[in-house]
Amino acid sequence: MTLPAYADDLGHQIYAIDTGFERARFDAAYLVIDNDRAAFIDTGHNAAVPRLLGTLSALGLPPDAVDWVIPTHVHLDHAGGAGLLMQHLPQARALIHPHGARHLVNPLALVEGARAVYGAEVVRQTYGTIEPIPQERVVQSHDRMEILVGQRPLRLIDTPGHARHHHCVWDARSRGWFTGDTFGISYREFDTAAGPWMFPSTTPVQFDPEALRQSIDRLMAADPQRLYPTHFSRVDDVPRVAAQFRALLDVWVPGALAVYGEVPADQAERLRRLEALITSTLLASARQAGVTLPEDTIRTLLQMDVTLNAQGIAVWLSKQAMRKN
Structure with missing residues (x-):
């Protein structure tokens, strides 16, 4: 098996896929596998979809092996490509936070919000046309919800602070959290012999510091050994x-x-x-x-x-x- 240059094997049958958004090693989607079944956690934007499908193919799995597409939240660098990706995955359901689900079923308000922050031309050039996800293929998450990928349990918890429509995903096998933006940002360019460096993401428009502190406390209560932030890839040395x-x-x-x-x-x-x-x-x-x-x-x-x-x-x-x- 040879992975594409944009994908990394992180161990525990978890793969980080560089979506190519903005710059190299800036934005990751994750592929989690067990018993020939799979889930994507975050998707990047539309231009990332060929990379996600290419990684799946390189691992010898067909598109119908994917059971779940799980955006951590609906900001477009995390979920902009979810609708297009779902068109290629006939068996997959999209597992979305209840405060965000309607925005991926009907992306109009989501796109307008992005235009207000970045400008209409930037959104058009960066994200393209945001494809809706059919309502019948959407499952809304709830706090402490558990799903299976093959025989591998994944547990979701509600983690507001960065955004109200944010959940994080716990993988007991790797003792790691897929944290989206709740646990902030850690770019690999800043890694040193002493370890990684991490800082909060307080982007518009739902930043809430007290809720964010409580979400971090909940994540840390699981005694995680690693984090999988979207920006970018695995982080160890969690304390x-x-x-x-x-x-x-x-x-x-x-x-x-x-x-x-x-x-x-x-x-x-x-x-x-x-x-x-x-x-x-x-x-x-x-x-x-x-x-x-x-x-x-x-x-x-x-x-x-x-x-x-x-x-x-x-x-x-x-x-x-x-x-x-």
């Missing part, structure tokens, strides 16, 4: 990265509230200060984790995340202000 994640969140939230107190009416200046806060703390955290890349390289790799995280925190701040009023 270490959890401490990094929590430390940054504990700085960003009070820091953001302080920024709002200083410039409550100037949205542009508030966003600029949030980006500065996130950038400076990420640089310091990376250095503390042992990252020795040049600062300009770090800034370039993190530019998109800084922008989106600042926007997400700004939305959260606006919601907090509305509640007080």
Whole structure:
């Protein structure tokens, strides 16, 4: 068996597939196998579908071996290709969080939301046409739900904080969580001899720090040995990265509230200060984790995340202000 160059064998019959979204080793979909049955966890965008099917074929499995397609949530870098992929998998059902299922059955609102964040032309060029998933092929998840891939149990739990429509998937065989964006981001470019580095993803529009903390606590309660974040691939040394994640969140939230107190009416200046806060703390955290890349390289790799995280925190701040009023 020879895997394609874009796929990695992570052990335990789990394969990470680089979707090619944005840049190499940025966005992963996962293929989980047992007894010649399979599930995809996250799909990437439409352009990733040939890679997912190619990996399945390289492993000697036909399309009808796939029983489940499981987006961790419905953001388009995780689920944009789910509808197109389902068209190639005749036996598969899509297992979707109940707060997100309707958006993959009728993607109009999902696409409009992406256009509001990224712009219509970027969405068109990046994602193409988002194909709907027929309602009869959709199963809605619930907290602590368990499914089988072959004889392999996978358990789903509700994990809001990054998004309300987010669930994570526990694989007891590998003692690992497929975390989508709930447990944040860990790019392999930042790996050092000391281990990986991880930071939160607070992108628009449903960031909720308290819910996120509670979700991380639930994930850690399983004593995981590894994480499988969408951005990007397997992460070991879980207590270490959890401490990094929590430390940054504990700085960003009070820091953001302080920024709002200083410039409550100037949205542009508030966003600029949030980006500065996130950038400076990420640089310091990376250095503390042992990252020795040049600062300009770090800034370039993190530019998109800084922008989106600042926007997400700004939305959260606006919601907090509305509640007080």
